[in-house]
Amino acid sequence: MGAMGSNIRxxxxxxxxxxxxNDWNFGNxxxxxxxxxxxxxxxxxxxxxxxxxRNPEDINRSIQPNTQAIAKTFSNTIKPTSMVVAMIDYGxxxxxxxxxxxDTILDGIRVIFKKENMYKAADFGKQLMDLGYKVFLQLVxxxxxxxxxxxxxxxxxxxxxxxxxxxxDTYGLMHKPQATNYFILLNKYLNKDIAIGYHSHNNFQLAxxxxxEILDLGIDRDIVLxxxxxxxxxxxxxxxxxxxxxxxxxxxxxxxxxxxxxxAIDVNIMPIYAKHYWGYNLLFYIxxxxxxxxxxxxxxxxxxxxxxKDVNTILQKIELxxxxxxxxxxxxxxxxxxxLNGINDVEYVEALSQxxxxxxxxxxxxxxxxxxxxxxxxxxxxxxNPLAIGVNFVPDNIPVGFVFLSxxxxxxxxxxxxxxxxxKVIATTNITSVGKPFEYPVxxxxxxxxxxxxxxxxxxxxxxxxxxxxxxxxxxxxxxxxNVDDNYISTDFDLSKRYDYLSELxxxxxxxxxxCRKTMNIKFLTESLYEAN
Numbered sequence: 001m002g003a004m005g006s007n008i009r010x011x012x013x014x015x016x017x018x019x020x021x022n023d024w025n026f027g028n029x030x031x032x033x034x035x036x037x038x039x040x041x042x043x044x045x046x047x048x049x050x051x052x053x054r055n056p057e058d059i060n061r062s063i064q065p066n067t068q069a070i071a072k073t074f075s076n077t078i079k080p081t082s083m084v085v086a087m088i089d090y091g092x093x094x095x096x097x098x099x100x101x102x103d104t105i106l107d108g109i110r111v112i113f114k115k116e117n118m119y120k121a122a123d124f125g126k127q128l129m130d131l132g133y134k135v136f137l138q139l140v141x142x143x144x145x146x147x148x149x150x151x152x153x154x155x156x157x158x159x160x161x162x163x164x165x166x167x168x169d170t171y172g173l174m175h176k177p178q179a180t181n182y183f184i185l186l187n188k189y190l191n192k193d194i195a196i197g198y199h200s201h202n203n204f205q206l207a208x209x210x211x212x213e214i215l216d217l218g219i220d221r222d223i224v225l226x227x228x229x230x231x232x233x234x235x236x237x238x239x240x241x242x243x244x245x246x247x248x249x250x251x252x253x254x255x256x257x258x259x260x261x262x263x264a265i266d267v268n269i270m271p272i273y274a275k276h277y278w279g280y281n282l283l284f285y286i287x288x289x290x291x292x293x294x295x296x297x298x299x300x301x302x303x304x305x306x307x308x309k310d311v312n313t314i315l316q317k318i319e320l321x322x323x324x325x326x327x328x329x330x331x332x333x334x335x336x337x338x339x340l341n342g343i344n345d346v347e348y349v350e351a352l353s354q355x356x357x358x359x360x361x362x363x364x365x366x367x368x369x370x371x372x373x374x375x376x377x378x379x380x381x382x383x384x385n386p387l388a389i390g391v392n393f394v395p396d397n398i399p400v401g402f403v404f405l406s407x408x409x410x411x412x413x414x415x416x417x418x419x420x421x422x423x424k425v426i427a428t429t430n431i432t433s434v435g436k437p438f439e440y441p442v443x444x445x446x447x448x449x450x451x452x453x454x455x456x457x458x459x460x461x462x463x464x465x466x467x468x469x470x471x472x473x474x475x476x477x478x479x480x481x482x483n484v485d486d487n488y489i490s491t492d493f494d495l496s497k498r499y500d501y502l503s504e505l506x507x508x509x510x511x512x513x514x515x516c517r518k519t520m521n522i523k524f525l526t527e528s529l530y531e532a533n
């Protein structure tokens with residue numbers, strides 16, 4: 001038996017949760033356009049953004065410092081039949097910035113809070129109720145709560161009597177059994193006149209599924225289901241409003257105007273989506289798989305030095321109470337401890353030293369100059385007989401005996417050429433081999449600590465300097481130009497589109513080569529900004 005249709009209300013949170021995508025900078029015409037379309041679509045509740053007194057007044061953004069600013073934002077909209085609510089993240093908006101409800105466009109306010117603030121937030125909600133607002137108390141990171149926490153909180157708020165209590169799956173961690181269990185617990189302990197809400201995120205591609213599963217519990221009480229236009233929202237996004245509305249129309253005879261919702265998506269949302277992607281992706285999946293804050297994953301992936309396997313290994317070391325409370329210094333310490341646990345590479349470095357001893361070495365990078373100067377490079381190889389090493393790639397037209405790899409992504413790109421090849425691999429220990437082991441694994445941590453920048457050439461020069469090499473020629477290390485599309489022989493190798501970052505890398509590499517020239521004879525066979533600088 002499913003929920004009774006008359007008890008189900010649909011809430012749109014596009015202007016609030018969607019603001020995480022574009023810093024709430026929708027533009028006033030888009031804000032009011034979305035609002036009017038949702039009202040015409042008969043969506044029951046429209047959340048119009050945040051109340052946050054740390055922000056300046058701006059009618060082009062859906063985050064405002066006080067209720068007076070909200071009134072200015074919506075001064076030209078049609079009178080809504082939908083309930084209108086805003087959200088306050090507990091502690092970010094003083095009660096003095098909230099007018100009495102009768103003097104505003106708002107009917108209600110949703111208050112989000114972390115577990116440690118649940119009672120203070122409930123008391124704040126009571127202050128808002130005294131001003132005439134319908135108050136929704138939002139249990140952020142619901143998976144932090146044990147049954148006893150739920151029971152204690154329900155006993156506390158039953159005395160206050162808010163409009164609704166909502167389950168918030170902030171990081172999209174829940175599967176059906178967890179989502180329905182929390183709903184059943186709230187239904188068990190909450191007074192029957194308090195609605196239960198559900199707000200989901202799509203890290204596991206379950207936002208919509210979990211939302212509609214709630215309806216199959218057969219619970220006869222008021223239910224509020226959150227969705228957003230095209231799923232626009234924080235991290236992997238929310239349950240798509242249009243899908244929930246369609247489901248409620250078909251199953252419960254609701255009359256949401258799907259054409260109005262789709263028009264809002266087409267006119268107002270798709271132009272934003274073209275500039276700011278949201279939705280399911282690897283980062284948010286890894287975060288949900290490890291029950292942790294997505295910024296932990298972003299920190300590790302942004303290092304560009306770890307395989308996904310390594311990332312998962314580090315995330316599994318996060319203490320339970322820290323998983324959803326991001327601290328950069330904490331994940332940095334876990335990362336550093338992990339890379340310090342490298343293998344003992346002494347015998348491999350010694351073997352490499354013997355191989356390169358008294359040899360000239362040619363390092364080849366993936367810059368465009370190796371195409372323009374291919375003849376000169378081959379002439380140098382013919383006359384000097386150097387040991388050629390591809391750096392983070394295997395050249396197509398220039399033979400190499402070795403390849404040096406310091407990034408997992410570069411290894412994956414090179415792997416097809418390395419299979420059934422005699423090319424020997426020198427690889428840093430942050431890379432996991434596929435098939436046969438690397439001939440020369442070298443400790444990443446020992447090399448990176450003496451390098452200002454995580455760059456393959458810088459790391460390799462540190463290694464060659466360590467083993468006492470004297471003669472090194474460089475080709476294809478062009479440096480990074482302002483037109484970033486010209487930096488590599490293929491866009492597959494693109495490092496970044498940000499020239500400020502690339503310009504700083506040019507500076508650091510120039511400095512590195514200058515330092516290495518004190519002990520090594522370094523010669524450029526092709527033009528390079530590292531030398532020009």
